[in-house]
Amino acid sequence: MNLQAEADLTGRFDFYKNALYIRKERLCVVSDIHIGLEEALYADGLHFPLHEGETLLDRFASILDRFSPRTVVLDGDIFHSFDRIARSVQRKFSAIVQALSAECEVVYVRGSHDTMLPSVMGGSVERYDAGGFTMIHGDKAVTDHGFLVMGHDHPVLEIEMERFPCFLYGRGVAGGQDLLMMPAFNPLSPGVIINYAKGRDFLSPLLRRVDTGRLQPVVEVDGEAVVFPALAEMRRLM
Structure with missing residues (x-):
């Protein structure tokens, strides 16, 4: 295990309920909220309540209570549907x-699903820069x-047939800069298993240029970060 990477991560960040907290900026990031995934699953024939709205509100309340952030960044794919916002989805979003x-201050970053975001929320952005x-x-x-x-790719680490939403950290992998990929904030998202993923397997064009074997999964367990070896090393062990 890269102990330097573990020290870098645990010294600067907190990981909780699929959210990232950047301590020095008092800034919390969540990605892939996919409000309305519940409605999409119902439309596909699922017939039992999923309580998406209550679950998301509870998760946000836990994050606010734990960190008291100055800023929360909703880092894209805030909505699930590309082309319409149902009234029930609008109520959850509101x-x-x-x-x-x-x-706190809230920043809305547009994702690939957020074609309807400008019509319901002004002031969204393509990117947000703060403190480097x-x-x-x-x-x-x-x-x-x-x-x-x-965000965007919803990474999940599979261990002994169990799946864990994970962050992916790569030191210096993005044009010499560090990279941290977020898991999906919405627990209804099934995620994408990354154990053997190559760059071409990711949706993000940024990841297609990255040596994904250098990426280290980070799984949050009861508010504590468990930093795994790089994927290339894990693949050799598995």
Whole structure:
């Protein structure tokens, strides 16, 4: 295990309920909220309640209570549907916005699913830069950036047939800058297993240029970060 990477991560960040907290900036990042995934699953024939709205609000409340952030960045794919916002989805979004904006500044980064975001929320952005960090969703390539924080691919680590949402950290892998990929914030998202993924297997054009074997999974367990060896090393062991 790269102990330097573990020290870098645990010294600067906290990981909790699929959210990243950047301590020096008092900034919290969540990605791939996919509000309305519940409605999409219902449309596909699922017939039992999933309580998406309550679950998301509970997770946000836990994050606010734990970190008291100055800023929360919703890092893309805030909505699930590309082409319409149902009333039930609008109500869930409004409740989340109200809960967050009462406590801190909220930044809305547009993702590939967020074609309807400008119609319901003005002031969204393609990227957000703060303290040497660049928050983007990850569906578009960027060249001029700091430490990249991104979502889009919903990484999941599979261990003994059990799946764990994970962060992926790569030191210096993005044009010499560090990269940290976020798991999906919405627990209804099934995620994408990354154990044997190559660059071409990721949706993000940024990851296609990265040596994914250098990426280290980070799994949060009860608020503590468990930093795994790089994927290349894990593959040799497995």
